[in-house]
Each structure stands twice: as structure tokens, then as C-alpha cells.
Amino acid sequence: MGHHLVLRVICKLLVPLILLFALYVQFHGDFGPGGGFQAGVLFGAGFILYGIVFGLGHFRSVVSPALLRTVAACGLLLYLLVGVAGMLLGGNYLDYSVLRENPASGQHLGIFLVELGVGLTVSGVMISLFYAFADRRFRE
């Protein structure tokens, strides 16, 4: 891995930009194209690029597989809990209007949290999949 100097420098430049763009897509999904699914995939792609260029040993010290699995599970849990929160506040399951006084801002909050959950799950699963495929080769 010591030879690909250009690749490593470019990768170091690109990864922060990719992650930043992923966050932009995540939080700008209300106004333009994008949302949790796309952002999760982009976020995962940034990490996967890092993992490919710098090797899995290095990658493991950045994100551990257990953390990824936790993140993926937490995303789904967040989505479910937003639904339950709506029920506890007197609405239907996944009805965000009751989350705040003003129905519209409640919808804003609900959509924000739900999209965040989607993004967490998608990115966690995507990086885990990459790990699962690449790690086997690494071991053999």
C-alpha cells in the first residue's frame, strides 16, 4: 500500500468533501432532491473509498464493525420511536403533526428525525456490507 501516493493524497482530499456533501444531501432533502437514502449511500461511499485506499487494517481503527451494526440498528430504532412518540402524544402511529404545537413544524421535526434514521441505517448497512465482503478476502 506504500506506492499509491497520488491515490492516497487525492483520497484524503476527496473523503471530507464526500462526507460533507452527504450531510448536505441529508439535511437539504426538504428543499431539494435528496434525503436519507441518498445521503446514507454517499456517506457510506466516502468511508468505503477510505477503506479501499488505506487498507482494512487502517479502516478498522476508524470505524469498528460493531459500531456500524449499532448505528444501523439505531437508525431503524429512531424511525420506530418517532412513530411511537406520535402515538404517546395522542396521534396515530407515524403521525408527526402532534410532535409540536404547530402541526407544520411537527411535520418538519418528524421528517427530519425519520430521514436521519434512514440515513443512519443505510450508511451503517452499506459499510457493514463492504466490510463483510472485503474482510473475508483480508483474512484468507
Added chain:
Amino acid sequence: MLLLFIVVVAIAIAVLRNLFAAVMLFGIFSFLAAAVFVSLDAVDVAFTEAAVGAGIATILMLATLARVGGHERGVHGHGLFPLAIAFFTGLALIHATSDFPLVGDPSAPAHGHVAPRYLKESGSEIGIPNVVTSVLASYRGYDTLGEVTVIFAAGVGVLCLLGAAGAGARREDKKKE
């Protein structure tokens, strides 16, 4: 024109025996599909197609190729029967398209059901400029919850099949001890 490109790429994928080239062509295929979605004004779908189909799926297929080798082996027979099945299924599908409404037809069933209400009311009900997000996350929250569950379940399934990364390494460490 884009559709023509897609057909050419699809035929090339079917004909090629070099799996590495086929994976690359899959990526091109996804990008062309994304371009078609853009030309149909479905930007969100195009975004997803480009990110998932051309990005992540290609990487995962390459990771698989790194394990199984880059050349297709063991091609049995000449496959006339599968070709016939594919041909007649394709004919049936093309025949079915004659029942489709035209693109942009305002009287199409898809535009007559709940879509006008979403387009009219979502501005005041939800207050988000991107109607796609409103429909995806709020009006159709259950569907999206289902999608996320499917993604999560698929990830768990793959991890179970391949052995979760880290668990195997730990086992090997124990063996060494």
C-alpha cells in the same frame, strides 16, 4: 437515444465473458438509467439510482469479484430455451405497454388518485418545498419504514451468511492463543 444506449449496454453485458468488464458496464447501465430518470424529471430517483446502482452496487460486485475471480466459467449448452423464454417474456411486456397511458397524460390513473391532493395541500400541511420528501417521509411513512426495515434485514442477512466482520477475526485470534 438514451434507451438505445441502455439496450446496447445490456446486450454487451449478456455477451461478455469477462466479469470485470461486465461489472463496469453494469455501472454504466445504472448511470444511463439515472439519465433517463432525469429526463423524466424524477431527480430524486435518478440521484438514488446513480448513488446506489452505479456507486455502491459496483463496489460490492468488485469486492465479490476479488474473491471469486474475474472470468466466467462453466458455460453449459447454448441456451436456446432460456433465449426463447426471455424473448417471449419481452414480447409480452412490450405488448403490455400498449395499455399504458402516455407520458405526462393528465388523465392517467396515477394523476387522478391522491397525487393532486398531495401537490395542493402539502405546502400548507407539511410546509416543505420538496413534495417528494413530504410524500416519502410523511404521507407514505409506513412504506418508508418498510423499506428501511428491508435494508436492515438484508444487511443482517448478509452479515449472517458471510460471517460478521470482526467476529471471524476474533475467532482466529482465539485459535492463535
